[in-house]
Amino acid sequence: MKELVVALVAAVFGLAGTVVGAVVSARAAKKGALLSAQATLQQVHDQASVDQAHWLRQQRLQAYEGFLAAWDECLRIIDSAGLPGDSGSSGANPLKEAAGRMAERARRIDILGPAEVARAAEELANSIRRDVKIATKLKELTMSTVPTATERLTTETAPAMAAAREAMQSAARQMQELVAQANESDRPLHEDPRTAAILVSVEQAQEIARAAIIHVREDNEGFSAYLAQAAVIVNELKRNQQARAGIRERFTAAARQTLASVTPSAP
Incomplete structure (x- = not known):
């Protein structure tokens, strides 16, 4: 009986050892599988990151x-x-259309990033659009000034100057003839009946000349005002273009740095 009990106890302990060994082996296998799965997932993640x-x-x-x-x-x-x-015209404007395409591509860069490149691209696109706006302002100023000034010069100033020149030349010829005849006859000019009429024509010619000079002065003042306004606009355009050179350098440097990076920065 005693031997039977000892045998049963030994059998129980042997079975327990087998069970414990099996459990330990199962846990080890599970841990190994888990580590293998984690390594596989990390490889997949790393490859996905590289691909992205x-x-x-x-x-x-x-x-x-x-x-x-x-x-x-x-x-x-x-x-x-x-x-x-x-200037609101319906005709094609190649620069405006090209600036629009530039702005569209700047918006794509804004999506892809990084922020520094996107900001520089947007500033460059805005700079070109400012060129169009400034040029539009200059064109509108020119169209509102030059045609009117040209028409005034053609229809008013030029005829006034021609009339003044003709009147002065006519009065000068009459005066020269009167003086020559007076010298030949030894008669004083004031006694010649034509003197008064000639003096009136001289005064009329001077009046016509003064009116023509007023036209010329007004034309000059108007054109000078146009040139002053145009100079301000042109200077604005030059400043915009000068600033654009620095923005282009900043865009190029940021783009090169981004493309040279092993791991692209986030948008």
């Missing part, structure tokens, strides 16, 4: 290149055709 970074870099590169292409297009238009203003 590569995709983002490619998207940014395309966006930056597209933006610079629109920028170059604007500069070509400015160099070849100047700065055509809008």
